[in-house]
Amino acid sequence: MHMKTSAADRDIRHNEMTRRIAGYAATLLLIAGATVAGLLIASRWGNEPVALLYIPPVLVAALICGLWPALVAAAISTLTYNFYFTVPYRTFFINNPADVVTVTALFLVAVVTSRLAASLREQSRRADAHAARNATIAGLARRLLSRSGEAAVAEIAVRELARLFRSQAALVIGHGEPQIIASVPTSVALPPSDLAAAALTLETGAPSGRGVRRVDLADWQFHPINSERAVLAAVGLAREDGLPPVAGNQRQLLGNLLDQIALALERARLEGEAREVAALRERDRLRSALLTSIGEDVKPRLNAIAAAARTLRRSEGGDKSLATTVAAETAQLGRYIDALVDLSPGDDQEPLNIGPLAIDLHRRIVRRDGKDVHLTPKEYAVLAELAKHSGRVLTHAHLLRSVWGPAQQDNIDYLRVAVRNLRQKLEQDPARPALIINEPAVGYRLALQ
Incomplete structure (x- = not known):
């Protein structure tokens, strides 16, 4: 996993460097092209229209590379215009006050244009980042909704977090002695320092571990999964190269993802409690039906035995002590049956x-x-x-x-x-x-x- 992560990081840095170099090269080519076009135009129509030719290179630099490269392009464009199109030519000196105004105006227009273009680029980049983040959150929420049960939710959560942050991931629960219920890879085992960091996060509801002030000796970084009333679990992330797994600009994304995981875990637990309540109600219903059946079958026979015992006690020549014992035991058994099935006259089963x-x-x-x-x-x-x-x-x-x-x-x-x-x-x-x-x-x- 470390090799995959390093290769991915190298690819990202390489692509970014390639894009910047291409932007700088395109800017310089546009400045050179504007200079050639300006020389052709100046020989026929004069130098006044030439200044406008240096605005497109500044726009390209701002849109592709950002503000500072655009400012550099504005400075190069101004100096190039000064060098080729102001008297004395082929120098950076200016003799004509009108040319000073032209060069200054060109530089100011280029700077303002570069700032506007860079601002548009930054807004576009932020909009793309927000759209990507929302898509990521929606994708995780959709996958979590398709799972029922705490273990299934935890498995989806760690798999997505490991993919998004290019790190190992684990979800732990339990106060005092944290237990891993899902991890990527599945063979993850936390050493004592990381278990201590996980326990601290579960207890306090605050992040801890690698890159965080608390328990910085740990290799993993733990973040709480909070409901409205308690800490449900903690997510651990770790990179094998030892770097903090969550960059500063990724913390908001992680927080949103943890909120989705918290909702899914809470839903799974409520569904589990609902199933338990339904099972208890069904068990109580069956037990009530069984006891009622027992009462209906046994009570008449007990009444018959009690009547027979009373008859023996009134009859001549019978064993009255035995009849009395049978009647007493029958009455006691009847009271037991009444207590079991709530058949006693005084119990109206009201709340x-x-x-x-x-x-x-x-x-x-x-x-x-x-x-x-x-x-x-x-x-x-x-x-x-x-x-x-x-x-x-x-x-x-x-x-x-x-x-x-x-x-x-x-x-x-x-x-x-x-x-x-x-x-x-x-x-x-x-x-x-x-x-x-x-x-x-x-x-x-x-x-x-």
């Missing part, structure tokens, strides 16, 4: 109303002031567990076991992040929560209002 919140545990719908609130599966699971025990303090371990499983009951940070997000979405003033109350060093409770 739980707590202040401005309406929590429908059966339909998995949360509303605040009548408006639906979108919650991630983990956020909803935490809120549902608190709602089932409204007013009671649930310990950190209890909530972690219920939502994340027994293996995560010590990771309190998971719970804190979920509660913070819930407060942002549900509380009137997240800084002063009135719904989800923290019990220091114990857990949380959902306030009864």
Whole structure:
């Protein structure tokens, strides 16, 4: 890859040098042609029309080479006119005041013309650069839209960045211990210094690494991929020749490309959460249908057993203690079935109303002031567990076991992040929560209002 990059850079420099040399040569040829034409015209019509012949070379120099070459062409044109067409001829002296005015006017016109032409050239160059940048951004966005899933988006992103910046590229995620999820080439392995730079970018949301003040000892340069609320990932770029991978005039392009990648990653994550929610709803629907079926099949039989036990207790000569035991166990089993399938008479399956919140545990719908609130599966699971025990303090371990499983009951940070997000979405003033109350060093409770 290093050989390809060097060859490409050499080709670009060679083409630029060739274009400049051709521009200078064309300018000198035009000045020479203007001089020859001027000598032919001056012998017949005088020197006055000759000055206009030196404007085209200045225009050519400005349009092809830029402002400074055009100014040089203006000076050469003025001196040439002075040398061949002012008295005394073949010298740079001027005896006639009118010729002084003519030469001065020629130089000023050439300078103004060169500036105007160079300005047009620069505007054209900027317009071409903007068009190329917009085309690049649109192309990346189109490719990202055709992919679903975080890994597929990351693969397209690093491939395009590696091609555009002629460097190696990697996309890393994970706070604390960054992990590469896609890279070009695929065998990229980051040394400790580069992992430290990636972790710093993921933590602070600021660039770091090669060519950046922070962690300059790293070989890679990392840039954050930011959403509105968090750092989603970081992109690393590195050239094998050790030069900074992103030039100053490319930073705006890189920023626009990273914005497109951030949108694609956010979309992929939202789609993943939507699929997870749909799977949870389908699982709950099947479980509810199964439990309802069990209740409908088992409850009548339990009622029959309870009736038979009452008959045995009233009959003469029966074992009343055995009948009493059967009736008690049947009643207990009936209560278990009622708790499973919500068949108890007092449960009308209405949403739980707590202040401005309406929590429908059966339909998995949360509303605040009548408006639906979108919650991630983990956020909803935490809120549902608190709602089932409204007013009671649930310990950190209890909530972690219920939502994340027994293996995560010590990771309190998971719970804190979920509660913070819930407060942002549900509380009137997240800084002063009135719904989800923290019990220091114990857990949380959902306030009864």
